């Protein structure tokens with residue numbers, strides 16, 4: 370369980386987050402959504418103290434992060450962020466072994482037990498066959514799986530992900546989020562995920578926190594938060610919610626009149642020719 374109360378953060382004198390409360394229980398996926406620059410990544414980073422909030426506190430299973438060392442935090446919280454190709458070429462197996470770092474002393478080599486945990490993590494994400502390949506040579510979807518494997522090898526029960534579906538095609542988007550959801554539901558991890566795609570948030574999150582200018586404007590089940598009433602003023606677009614058998618799909622169109630010659634808007638109702 371991750372809980373945060375009264376989180377405030379500033380870059381220099383510029384306030385970015387203020388008074389943010391958050392609760393992410395075990396076995397659930399909490400989605401952080403909001404427009405560009407609304408503070409999602411900053412909030413995620415305060416949840417594992419890669420940024421220390423100016424006000425408020427973050428608790429992991431009831432223990433304040435302020436009282437934990439970086440190593441203790443890393444044993445409890447794994448983070449998956451966009452990874453740019455590194456200067457140091459690493460094999461996939463070595464990349465996953467980095468997840469074992471919080472469990473061994475600084476200069477110790479990986480043990481057979483570490484290798485076994487890393488291999489199991491790769492197997493879990495269906496990427497064991499990639500173990501001997503260079504990480505930088507993988508596709509975006511493969512890379513994302515390996516980064517999740519590294520997080521699994523860390524054996525933390527809390528997982529924070531920043532836009533894990535970025536650059537992925539629709540199939541990989543669903544595969545990655547299926548995997549993340551499985552970790553929450555079947556392995557009882559606490560998952561907090563930043564997502565831009567509101568339809569993916571609706572499909573995979575138990576709870577959603579909608580941020581605007583560093584403040585929470587709505588929280589709760591996707592059905593309650595992802596409404597036209599909440600989203601239109603925040604994103605400044607028109608929103609239509611289309612009911613589906615197992616949920617809903619959101620469609621968006623700009624509020625401004627479209628440029629002359631633009632194609633018909635995505636959620637305009639189809640017209641019949643006479």
Ligand SMILES: Nc1ncnc2c1ncn2[C@@H]1O[C@H](COP(=O)(O)OP(=O)(O)OP(=O)(O)O)[C@@H](O)[C@H]1O
Nearest residue numbers: 380385403404405406407408409410411412563565
């Ligand atoms: N290192 C930094 N120094 C100064 N300002 C920053 C820094 N990182 C982010 N910001 C600013 O903080 C605000 C919130 O950024 P953040 O990345 O948390 O938003 P976000 O909701 O994740 O955005 P996006 O959806 O575009 O990724 C933005 O205005 C951004 O410009």
